[in-house]
Amino acid sequence: MNPPPIKKSPLAPAAFPELPPIPGVQLATTESGAKYRGRDDLMLAVVESGATVAGVLTQSTTAGAPVRWCRRQLEAENAPRALLVNAGNANTFTGAAGDRHLLDTCRAVAAALGCEPEQVLAASTGVIGEALPVDEIVRAVPHLASKLSDDAWERAAAAIMTTDTFAKGTTARATISGRSVTINGFAKGSGMIEPNMATMLAFLFTDAAIPRAVLQPMLTAANAQSFNAITVDGDTSTSDICLLLATGKAGNPPPASVADDTLDEFKRALDEVMLSLALQVVGDGEGAQKLIRVEVRGGENDRAAKAVAKAVANSPLVKTAIAGEDANWGRIVMAVGKSGQRVEPARLKIAIGGVPVTEAGKRIDGFDEAPLSAHLKGREIAIEVDLGLADGCARVWTCDLTHGYIDINADYRS
Amino acid sequence: MNPPPIKKSPLAPAAFPELPPIPGVQLATTESGAKYRGRDDLMLAVVESGATVAGVLTQSTTAGAPVRWCRRQLEAENAPRALLVNAGNANTFTGAAGDRHLLDTCRAVAAALGCEPEQVLAASTGVIGEALPVDEIVRAVPHLASKLSDDAWERAAAAIMTTDTFAKGTTARATISGRSVTINGFAKGSGMIEPNMATMLAFLFTDAAIPRAVLQPMLTAANAQSFNAITVDGDTSTSDICLLLATGKAGNPPPASVADDTLDEFKRALDEVMLSLALQVVGDGEGAQKLIRVEVRGGENDRAAKAVAKAVANSPLVKTAIAGEDANWGRIVMAVGKSGQRVEPARLKIAIGGVPVTEAGKRIDGFDEAPLSAHLKGREIAIEVDLGLADGCARVWTCDLTHGYIDINADYRS
Numbered sequence: 001m002n003p004p005p006i007k008k009s010p011l012a013p014a015a016f017p018e019l020p021p022i023p024g025v026q027l028a029t030t031e032s033g034a035k036y037r038g039r040d041d042l043m044l045a046v047v048e049s050g051a052t053v054a055g056v057l058t059q060s061t062t063a064g065a066p067v068r069w070c071r072r073q074l075e076a077e078n079a080p081r082a083l084l085v086n087a088g089n090a091n092t093f094t095g096a097a098g099d100r101h102l103l104d105t106c107r108a109v110a111a112a113l114g115c116e117p118e119q120v121l122a123a124s125t126g127v128i129g130e131a132l133p134v135d136e137i138v139r140a141v142p143h144l145a146s147k148l149s150d151d152a153w154e155r156a157a158a159a160i161m162t163t164d165t166f167a168k169g170t171t172a173r174a175t176i177s178g179r180s181v182t183i184n185g186f187a188k189g190s191g192m193i194e195p196n197m198a199t200m201l202a203f204l205f206t207d208a209a210i211p212r213a214v215l216q217p218m219l220t221a222a223n224a225q226s227f228n229a230i231t232v233d234g235d236t237s238t239s240d241i242c243l244l245l246a247t248g249k250a251g252n253p254p255p256a257s258v259a260d261d262t263l264d265e266f267k268r269a270l271d272e273v274m275l276s277l278a279l280q281v282v283g284d285g286e287g288a289q290k291l292i293r294v295e296v297r298g299g300e301n302d303r304a305a306k307a308v309a310k311a312v313a314n315s316p317l318v319k320t321a322i323a324g325e326d327a328n329w330g331r332i333v334m335a336v337g338k339s340g341q342r343v344e345p346a347r348l349k350i351a352i353g354g355v356p357v358t359e360a361g362k363r364i365d366g367f368d369e370a371p372l373s374a375h376l377k378g379r380e381i382a383i384e385v386d387l388g389l390a391d392g393c394a395r396v397w398t399c400d401l402t403h404g405y406i407d408i409n410a411d412y413r414s
Numbered sequence: 415m416n417p418p419p420i421k422k423s424p425l426a427p428a429a430f431p432e433l434p435p436i437p438g439v440q441l442a443t444t445e446s447g448a449k450y451r452g453r454d455d456l457m458l459a460v461v462e463s464g465a466t467v468a469g470v471l472t473q474s475t476t477a478g479a480p481v482r483w484c485r486r487q488l489e490a491e492n493a494p495r496a497l498l499v500n501a502g503n504a505n506t507f508t509g510a511a512g513d514r515h516l517l518d519t520c521r522a523v524a525a526a527l528g529c530e531p532e533q534v535l536a537a538s539t540g541v542i543g544e545a546l547p548v549d550e551i552v553r554a555v556p557h558l559a560s561k562l563s564d565d566a567w568e569r570a571a572a573a574i575m576t577t578d579t580f581a582k583g584t585t586a587r588a589t590i591s592g593r594s595v596t597i598n599g600f601a602k603g604s605g606m607i608e609p610n611m612a613t614m615l616a617f618l619f620t621d622a623a624i625p626r627a628v629l630q631p632m633l634t635a636a637n638a639q640s641f642n643a644i645t646v647d648g649d650t651s652t653s654d655i656c657l658l659l660a661t662g663k664a665g666n667p668p669p670a671s672v673a674d675d676t677l678d679e680f681k682r683a684l685d686e687v688m689l690s691l692a693l694q695v696v697g698d699g700e701g702a703q704k705l706i707r708v709e710v711r712g713g714e715n716d717r718a719a720k721a722v723a724k725a726v727a728n729s730p731l732v733k734t735a736i737a738g739e740d741a742n743w744g745r746i747v748m749a750v751g752k753s754g755q756r757v758e759p760a761r762l763k764i765a766i767g768g769v770p771v772t773e774a775g776k777r778i779d780g781f782d783e784a785p786l787s788a789h790l791k792g793r794e795i796a797i798e799v800d801l802g803l804a805d806g807c808a809r810v811w812t813c814d815l816t817h818g819y820i821d822i823n824a825d826y827r828s
């Protein structure tokens with residue numbers, strides 16, 4: 001049942017970072033027998049009573065049972081107590097049985113913790129359309145509940161992986177009204193990545209005291225610049241979930257509104273954590289060898305600029321050219337032209353790795369390809385597009401398209 | 415300068431078909447020295463005075479100089495006399511010099527034939543952003559004009575290829591008011607294929623007598639169901655041009671309107687020729703091993719159905735699964751869900767190769783994967799999606815995504 005061993009992405013960080021305990025949060029993982037052998041594939045996170053939660057979820061119209069369950073609990077503003085995540089089966093397009101199986105697993109967690117099933121959030125990732133191995137998961141829950149600890153962050157990040165080649169986590173600190181608070185986050189994701197209002201799976205925990213009504217707009221704003229700004233293959237998952245749980249154990253005075261300036265530092269830290277996780281997901285894009293940043297400015301507005309940036313970032317011809325370290329900038333011109341947005345070729349300026357390539361609707365006179373070719377041999381590629389029309393701008397990250405993507409997706413039912 | 419030798423697509427027809435002469439049309443090809451060595455890369459077609467022309471062109475906002483030139487001549491309703499096509503250089507994003515070079519080549523043809531430059535249509539395909547080798551092309555024109563013949567169809571189809579692995583042509587006959595007429599067509603295209611209101615390069619010739627005002631709506635209608643219904647990689651070219659030239663030599667009474675029922679048989683023949691060429695382009699999709707037909711019905715309207723069909727046909731995860739002959743139908747669910755169109759999972763029915771896979775929002779009970787796996791081993795794959803909402807329908811063709819696509823595009827500047 002295990003995927004073939006895949007070489008660690010060359011874009012992986014040297015090591016998983018040191019994540020400190022978050023007061024009010026405990027974690028456990030186990031090998032449930034539901035899917036993989038020889039590795040943990042089930043993760044339970046428990047927060048103490050009094051925590052708040054915010055979430056962003058996939059906009060897919062064929063969203064999985066866990067996404068629909070989380071949406072319901074978030075809308076009902078049920079106080080969160082736990083989060084159960086399994087890897088290997090998405091519990092998506094599994095009909096009424098999928099909803100029953102999900103409820104069974106949440107009931108098992110509620111029984112073990114002494115709370116309501118509606119206080120248990122759930123997420124699943126893996127193959128679509130196969131029945132959830134519910135018995136294995138329910139059976140594993142009491143064991144998980146018995147081994148909760150405050151330092152299982154790396155194991156938690158590893159237990160939710162599917163085709164990921166490394167565990168993804170990060171941490172940041174901030175102060176709110178003089179109180180020091182911490183944000184920890186971990187995520188998974190490698191293919192089927194073009195999050196739309198959400199991400200693959202990302203879970204963030206903080207000890208800050210922040211009411212739900214304040215937490216949600218902060219998460220939504222940070223999400224727009226991080227997970228919603230990445231793409232691996234343009235394929236939006238049915239299972240994207242990003243949750244932020246705040247335990248309040250730091251004891252800061254709760255901010256009254258999202259505009260409260262005591263939150264400035266926390267917002268920066270949240271942005272930092274979300275962007276770090278999003279870039280780790282792109283850096284583990286299936287087959288990825290290079291991280292590509294696409295910056296668009298001069299658009300008619302931000303929405304138009306983002307459409308142009310996504311057209312470039314999702315173009316298989318641009319992504320294969322970068323994989324081949326080929327300075328084939330004409331493919332960027334093509335992608336800009338197909339974006340459906342207003343473009344005036346004579347105003348369009350393209351630069352790669354800081355090297356200007358075009359001006360006045362053509363390649364710069366006396367253009368020297370050498371510095372551009374040198375940039376393309378690196379791991380981090382920067383594409384800048386100036387549309388020269390107005391002030392709209394956008395930044396999107398993607399990875400190159402290599403044989404590894406084909407290997408992983410033509411040969412393994414992920 | 416030549417691309418590496420690429421194995422002929424397994425989806426290629428056994429041989430180039432026998433194309434009969436079209437009265438009033440003559441063709442010639444040559445090795446111009448502009449790009450490739452050891453093969454023809456320049457093609458001239460000449461039609462006698464009195465011909466009409468219709469065309470559909472790329473909607474890219476970074477369209478090449480030949481596209482903008484053709485648009486101008488079609489709008490001006492200039493009587494066509496010739497068509498010059500070069501392979502290997504797209505003359506796109508080449509600034510004012512690109513327009514001058516184009517005019518120089520049309521002037522050379524006009525001088526050789528004794529007509530106006532505005533009566534010469536032009537098309538270019540190949541790398542974007544490099545200066546057109548105008549001297550080589552201009553020098554080759556008198557030689558081309560001296561060797562025109564009525565039977566050079568296969569050589570013409572071969573001279574316009576870039577990464578194509580086979581020459582694409584077809585022919586059909588019809589009668590108009592009792593007169594027998596012929597349509598010949600040839601095309602090129604392999605990558606950067608998601609035509610938007612046009613195609614890569616396709617040229618159709620008929621001896622029918624059809625006024626321009628009648629010819630254009632027929633071409634537009636046939637295009638919607640053929641070239642505008644195919645995708646290889648979702649990348650819309652800057653150079654797509656499809657032209658239909660009618661010499662009138664068949665002597666049929668010219669139809670007064672596109673609704674004239676003497677045109678019924680001709681329309682069917684035109685549809686057949688266009689669809690054959692479009693399918694040959696997909697069948698030569700870069701790295702293609704399988705031809706995939708995506709049928710969507712039950713959509714809210716035809717536009718919505720086409721958006722769903724395109725989401726499936728452009729999904730790299732669907733295309734790699736089919737390359738791997740993996741019955742991973744969950745990825746079709748994902749693609750339908752990301753399309754942005756209304757979907758009710760409980761009504762969604764998916765069938766592959768005529769084998770029903772889902773019902774009531776889940777996999778069919780007792781589903782047997784064996785017949786589906788057998789279908790996936792074939793060369794032609796059929797995906798049917800019934801949204802179960804209303805009567806909207808669409809049909810789109812694509813190919814699988816294989817290592818061949820990466821080989822061609824990461825290693826060769828096409």
